[in-house]
Amino acid sequence: MTEQTTSTPMTQDVNARRPRTGVVAVWLSSVAVVLSVLLVVPYMAQRSPVTLLILTLAAAAGVAGIILGLRARRSTPARGGRALICALAALLTTVVLTVIFVVGMISATSINKVELRGQGPEGMSATFANDMETRTEQWPAEGWARFNTNGSWAALTLEASDDAPSETVSCQIIWNGEVVVDETSEHGSVTCRYDAG
Numbered sequence: 001m002t003e004q005t006t007s008t009p010m011t012q013d014v015n016a017r018r019p020r021t022g023v024v025a026v027w028l029s030s031v032a033v034v035l036s037v038l039l040v041v042p043y044m045a046q047r048s049p050v051t052l053l054i055l056t057l058a059a060a061a062g063v064a065g066i067i068l069g070l071r072a073r074r075s076t077p078a079r080g081g082r083a084l085i086c087a088l089a090a091l092l093t094t095v096v097l098t099v100i101f102v103v104g105m106i107s108a109t110s111i112n113k114v115e116l117r118g119q120g121p122e123g124m125s126a127t128f129a130n131d132m133e134t135r136t137e138q139w140p141a142e143g144w145a146r147f148n149t150n151g152s153w154a155a156l157t158l159e160a161s162d163d164a165p166s167e168t169v170s171c172q173i174i175w176n177g178e179v180v181v182d183e184t185s186e187h188g189s190v191t192c193r194y195d196a197g
Helices: 009-046 049-072 077-110
Strands: 112-119 124-130 134-139 142-149 153-159 169-175 178-185 189-195
Touching: 009 049, 009 077, 049 077, 112 124, 112 153, 124 142, 153 169, 169 189, 178 189
Parallel strands: none
Antiparallel strands: 112 142, 112 169, 124 134, 124 153, 153 189, 169 178
């Protein structure tokens, strides 16, 4: 006499879920591992041990998700759940680190480093301006000002004192490390203006 096994709808549903959970976990884990590997290079340049540790843990969780996902395809549904948890943890971590990296890159490229330099007689008046501010102050014979701006322009006007109206004065604007304006005047005043936009 042979024993016949019958499957109820509930066991059929559980058996059908096993492979799907495992496959989803394997795919999500694979994406997380690939993102972790890709993020190692830019984050290694920052030499942040904490970030590299987080990336290593995310990659390890991704690998665990792949292994558990493959096992879950032919074993208990509980393994599929563990695989999915590992996959989601790894993927969430790598997505957050990717967003942080992209936002950092965007903000770093949108900030302009500006240096204004001016030479002339002692006691000059300098007016410098950008998108953020306009300021007038006394300027030494060789003065400079540095600032960062999200804007696209900067200007510097130097004026010699009234008792030196025909002195030579000069100014330079250095935009992101490059001299973009270099003006000289022999009439006691000079203006440098640069607009990157």
